[in-house]
Amino acid sequence: AQSVTQLDSHVSVSEGTPVLLRCNYSSSYSPSLFWYVQHPNKGLQLLLKYTSAATLVKGINGFEAEFKKSETSFHLTKPSAHMSDAAVYFCVVSGDMRFGAGTRLTVKP
Amino acid sequence: DTGVSQDPRHKITKRGQNVTFRCDPISEHNRLYWYRQTLGQGPEFLTYFQNEAQLEKSRLLSDRFSAERPKGSFSTLEIQRTEQGDSAMYLCASSFAGGRGSSGNTIYFGEGSWLTVV
Numbered sequence: 001a002q003s004v005t006q007l008d009s010h011v012s013v014s015e016g017t018p019v020l021l022r023c024n025y026s027s028s029y030s031p032s033l034f035w036y037v038q039h040p041n042k043g044l045q046l047l048l049k050y051t052s053a054a055t056l057v058k059g060i061n062g063f064e065a066e067f068k069k070s071e072t073s074f075h076l077t078k079p080s081a082h083m084s085d086a087a088v089y090f091c092v093v094s095g096d097m098r099f100g101a102g103t104r105l106t107v108k109p
Numbered sequence: 110d111t112g113v114s115q116d117p118r119h120k121i122t123k124r125g126q127n128v129t130f131r132c133d134p135i136s137e138h139n140r141l142y143w144y145r146q147t148l149g150q151g152p153e154f155l156t157y158f159q160n161e162a163q164l165e166k167s168r169l170l171s172d173r174f175s176a177e178r179p180k181g182s183f184s185t186l187e188i189q190r191t192e193q194g195d196s197a198m199y200l201c202a203s204s205f206a207g208g209r210g211s212s213g214n215t216i217y218f219g220e221g222s223w224l225t226v227v
Contacts, residue, residue: 034215043220044152044200090151097142097202097216099151 002027002093006100014108019063019078021103023091026072032094033074035065038102039087047089050074061085081107111135113219115201121225122191130186130222134203141184142216143176144200152200158184159206191226198223 007022025031035047048059055067065076074091086107091100114133122128134141139160144152155174156166160181169175173191178184188195198221204214 036218044202044218046215046217049215098154099144102151 002031002095002098004033004091004093004098004100006089006091006103008103009101010104010106012106012108013081015083016080019076019081019085019105021076021089021091021105023074023076023100024072025074025091025093027093027095030069033065033067034092034094034097035059035063035074035076036090036092036099037087038090044090047076081105083107083109113201113203113217115199115219115222117222118220119223119225121227124193124226125190127187127189128191128224129188130199130201130224132184132186132201132203132219134182134184134201135217136182138203138205138217139181140204140206140214140216141178142202142204143184143186144202145170146198146200146221147196155186188224191224193226196224196226 003026005024013019032051034049036044037047038044047063048057048065050057050067058064063078065074067074088102088104090102116131120128142157143155146152155169156176158178161178173189176186200218200221202216202218204216206214
């Protein structure tokens with residue numbers, strides 16, 4: 001069985017400060033992992049994916065994530081938040097593409 | 110670039126009526142997925158097809174829900190005898206799966222069909 005847990009339902013940062021959105025996974029085999037973003041009234045957009053190549057994955061809009069097998073984690077980071085980053089972020093594990101509950105990112109001016 | 114398209118984008122229906130949503134995937138994609146998303150929650154997997162075969166349907170919410178993909182291209186999701194609890198956004202997604210590494214193939218989502226049952 002596979003599952004993901006997003007450890008924070010809401011994260012608030014100031015513009016220009018780093019972003020950390022946490023995701024832990026559970027899988028009986030080596031999974032593929034994804035981060036998607038959902039802006040208000042918009043569809044889901046892929047930010048990045050891990051598929052057993054490099055453990056540090058770079059995505060769009062300056063986001064990146066690091067796969068850590070020993071910690072069963074796939075946390076999403078960005079060095080400097082922008083107002084346009086405000087959205088809901090979902091961590092997803094391969095197989096039947098099970099979604100986490102989502103983390104709402106708020107960016108304060 | 111024609112992404113995943115869904116129709117209708119919004120549907121208001123009376124309780125007890127049947128509704129059908131259509132999804133047109135990206136043309137070369139052989140997998141098609143349906144999800145449901147309620148406010149404040151992540152998308153909940155319902156079912157998926159590989160070509161015309163429905164490979165997983167045990168997570169459909171009840172026997173009032175059914176999905177088809179008769180020719181391996183577009184798909185429909187039907188909800189019979191709608192209830193107020195069916196009000197949600199229904200998301201369709203597609204991907205190409207084949208060969209090694211297919212579990213890592215990217216899934217592309219449509220913008221969803223909003224259902225309101227009154």
